[in-house]
Amino acid sequence: MEKKRIHIFDTTLRDGEQVPGCKLNTKEKIKIAKQLEYLGVDVIEAGFPTSSPGDYQSVQEICKSISKPIICALSRAVEKDIKIAGSALKYAKRSRIHTGIGTSDCHIRYKFNSTPEKIIERAIQAVKYAKKFVEDVEFYAEDAGRTNNDFLAKVCEAVIKYGATVINIPDTTGYCLPEEYGIKIKFLKENVKGIHNITLSTHCHNDLGLATANSLSGIINGAQQVECTINGIGERAGNTSLEEIVMIIKQNSHLNLFTNIKTKLISSISHLVSECTGMKVQANKAIVGMNAFSHSSGIHQDGIIKKRETYESINPEDVGIHNHSSIILTARSGRAALDYRYKKLGHFLNKNSLDLVYSIFLRYADKKKEISDQELKIILEEANNKGNNNKNRLQHIRRRINVV
Structure with a gap:
C-alpha cells in the first residue's frame, strides 16, 4: 500500500508569535522562515498582515526571501483584511490566503451576534473575494471543535463550491478528545460534496494537552495537512508541536504516512526559535527538551x-x-x-x-x-x-x- 504524504503547515510566525512577550522583528522572522524552508515544511504562515504595519512588512519580506514553501497570510472574513493579505503576498513565488470565520453556536451567537445562514454567506463571500488575489485559498472554520458536525459540513460544502482549496478544522479551544476530533474529520470526509478534491487540515490547540493526539487522530481519519509550530508554542497553552507530530509519523511506519521534513534539523531550529522568541523549552518537552534523551x-x-x-x-x-x-x-x-x-x-x-x-x-x-x-x-x-x-x-x- 502506497504511503500517504502529510503536508506540514508551520504557523510559528503567526499563531506561535501570539504568545505574550514573544514578539519577533522582521529580521528574526526571515531567519526562522529560511530555516523552516531548509527543514522542508510545505507551508509557512508568515503572519496576519492587517494586524500591524510591521506584520505586513514581515510577510512581504518573507515572500521575497523564500522560494519553495507556500507563503500563507491570515485574514478574517473581512474584505479589508483579505485585500491587505493579497497585497502583502504579491512577491510570493507560491501564495495562499487563509481566511475564515467562527462556526460554533458560541461564536455565531456571542462573537458575531448573527445567524447560521448569515455566517455561511459571509464565508462564501470571503472565499470569493480571496480568489481575486490568489488561486490557493484556505478557509478556517474557527471553533470547529465545538461546531455541530452537520452545520460544519454545510459550511465546508459551501466554501468548496466557491473555490476553497484547503479546509481547516481548528479545535480552537483544545476542547475535543482525540476520538471526537477523528470522528469529526471522518464525518466531513464522508458527507461533504467535493471534499476529496481539496486538502483537509487539522489545527489543534493544547489547552488540555491533547493537540498532538488530536492532530494524529485527524490524519488517521483522512486529514492531509497538519498545522503546527516549532516547540509547540502558540496562543495560551500552545499548538500542535511540529517535532512531535513529525516524529510520531516517522517512528510509526504502520501508519503508512510520511512528511518531507528533514528531521535531523529539528534540534537546531528548536534552539533558534527558543532564542529568538525568548520562550525557553521545558526540560521534559518531548523530542527537544534537554531531558528528552x-x-x-x-x-x-x-x-x-x-x-x-x-x-x-x-x-x-x-x-x-x-x-x-x-x-x-x-x-x-x-x-x-x-x-x-x-x-x-x-x-x-x-x-x-x-x-x-x-x-x-x-x-x-x-x-x-x-x-x-x-x-x-x-x-x-x-x-x-x-x-x-x-x-x-x-x-x-x-x-x-x-x-x-
Whole structure:
C-alpha cells in the first residue's frame, strides 16, 4: 500500500508569535522562515498582515526571501483584511490566503451576534473575494471543535463550491478528545460534496494537552495537512508541536504516512526559535527538551549502556542531537553508569576500584543534584588518597567539591 504524504503547515510566525512577550522583528522572522524552508515544511504562515504595519512588512519580506514553501497570510472574513493579505503576498513565488470565520453556536451567537445562514454567506463571500488575489485559498472554520458536525459540513460544502482549496478544522479551544476530533474529520470526509478534491487540515490547540493526539487522530481519519509550530508554542497553552507530530509519523511506519521534513534539523531550529522568541523549552518537552534523551535512574542507565533502544524509542541523531544519550550521574545512578562515565574520561577501573569509587560517589551524590566530570575527577583523587589516610588532604579534596 502506497504511503500517504502529510503536508506540514508551520504557523510559528503567526499563531506561535501570539504568545505574550514573544514578539519577533522582521529580521528574526526571515531567519526562522529560511530555516523552516531548509527543514522542508510545505507551508509557512508568515503572519496576519492587517494586524500591524510591521506584520505586513514581515510577510512581504518573507515572500521575497523564500522560494519553495507556500507563503500563507491570515485574514478574517473581512474584505479589508483579505485585500491587505493579497497585497502583502504579491512577491510570493507560491501564495495562499487563509481566511475564515467562527462556526460554533458560541461564536455565531456571542462573537458575531448573527445567524447560521448569515455566517455561511459571509464565508462564501470571503472565499470569493480571496480568489481575486490568489488561486490557493484556505478557509478556517474557527471553533470547529465545538461546531455541530452537520452545520460544519454545510459550511465546508459551501466554501468548496466557491473555490476553497484547503479546509481547516481548528479545535480552537483544545476542547475535543482525540476520538471526537477523528470522528469529526471522518464525518466531513464522508458527507461533504467535493471534499476529496481539496486538502483537509487539522489545527489543534493544547489547552488540555491533547493537540498532538488530536492532530494524529485527524490524519488517521483522512486529514492531509497538519498545522503546527516549532516547540509547540502558540496562543495560551500552545499548538500542535511540529517535532512531535513529525516524529510520531516517522517512528510509526504502520501508519503508512510520511512528511518531507528533514528531521535531523529539528534540534537546531528548536534552539533558534527558543532564542529568538525568548520562550525557553521545558526540560521534559518531548523530542527537544534537554531531558528528552537524558537518563538518571540506575536501571535505565544500565539498559541504555547495553542497548540504547531499551529505554529510547527515538535515536537522538534522527533529530540532530549528536552527543547521543546523556547519562546523568545522581544518587539514583548505579555502578554501570559511573563506570561508563569514567571510561568516557579515559579512566578504566577494575571491580575493586569501582566499588571504592562508587561508595565515595554515593556520599557526594546524596548531597548534590548532579555530579559533573570535574567532580568525578576529584572523587577519583579522593579514592586514590584514601589508602594514605591523609585527613588534611581528604578535607581539602572535599572542600573542592563543596561536600564536607
